[in-house]
Amino acid sequence: VTANNTPPRPSIFSTLRRPNVPKPNDFIALFNDCIAVASSRTQEYLLFKDPEDKFHPSTEVLTQVFLMTYISQSVNLNMTDSFNCTAMTPEQRILLGADWVWAVLEKPTKNPQIQIAVQVLHLPDMQDAEENFPSEACSDSILIAQESSNKNMYERMVDFCTSIGKDCYALFLFFGKKNDKGNIYGVLSNNFEAAIGKCNKIDRALIENFFKVFLQREKEPYKPLYCKLTCVNGKRLNV
């Protein structure tokens, strides 16, 4: 999901194709288009700095910019019947760890067939300035949602995807990385749960590590739809 202005590369989502999905190319091309528009719009704000350094858009706002742009574009392109996007309620964001969920819909029933649960990760210094949980008002229901489990947000999303099965992917979407604050990257997998078994816990370092693997393999186009967890040796982790 890199969204810099280099020549377009096949999206990692292109490998989500399933033979039984009718004309998958239709919506995959449209989907890529929506992602590209949403990413470049969001990028316009990622590096924003006002001369007086007083104005700090929240992580929430950046997520909303992405989502609003994506939704507008997908509605314009008339693709929501086959591929929809459901924004989570504030409670769901905490319960399930996802900001929104994309779904390939089965034609007559509109039931989800393949899903991608998305969690946005912001630059650590931005996120630290806020809280670990989304900065929704500390309402009753938000507290109840937080206390429903002792897992962190990454683990909640992985648990959610795992509970559905292999046709539910988790996508951690990085709005900027340490060495590249102005770009958007994503790590997509339907196998993060392997990390829980082997590494006990999922944290940002683990996901970023994944990401290194991802970038290395990127030379082979198409290949890394998702990286199988490489925590077998444990050496690459917690870098």
Next chain:
Amino acid sequence: MDLYGKMAATQDVKGKGEGGDQNFDYMFKLLIIGNSSVGKTSFLFRYADDAFTSAFVSTVGIDFKVKTVYKNDKRIKLQIWDTAGQERYRTITTAYYRGAMGFILMYDITNEESFGAVQDWSTQIKTYSWDNAQVVLAGNKCDMEEERVVSVDSGRLLAEQLGFEFFETSAKDNVNVKQTFERLVDLICDKMSESLDTDPAVTTGAPTAKLTDSAPPLQQPGCNC
């Protein structure tokens, strides 16, 4: 019984956050279950926000809302969990059955299949929840009389067989929505007083006022539309 003792104590659990309203006497966890598109989300939306939308947005996994009700001067906070009906969410939704004190099991009176699935949902309750959980069966969309395929009588009969209370409801026209929740709360309160009476250990330190001091209001199970 043990659970009710614990529930009465839930009020001590919270500590953080200024906005969190800790001022309640009881916290009841309720679940709404049933096939996809029978109207679970709309039903909760109507009850909690008094709103209705005809657009169908399929619920992802699970969600909930909080609503506080009053009964005999007691504040009861309801945690109402809305579940997604599709099979793919079964693992996540059944995980939330545990600790639920009441269920609204919903079908759609215009959808035979959803009615046929009631038995299975009832089995799910028995499998994953606590024995004393109270259940109300709700035949929703009773505003759509022309498209009705499940009669009031067959709904009532099934409820009797399963030992559940029964209402026909409409989230759209706001028929029996509040009543369904109130009945469920009454049932839970009755059960709770019962267990407080029979188990003195629980009574120690538990609220003295019984929640069943007044008779529950009479209800019309049928749909008045």
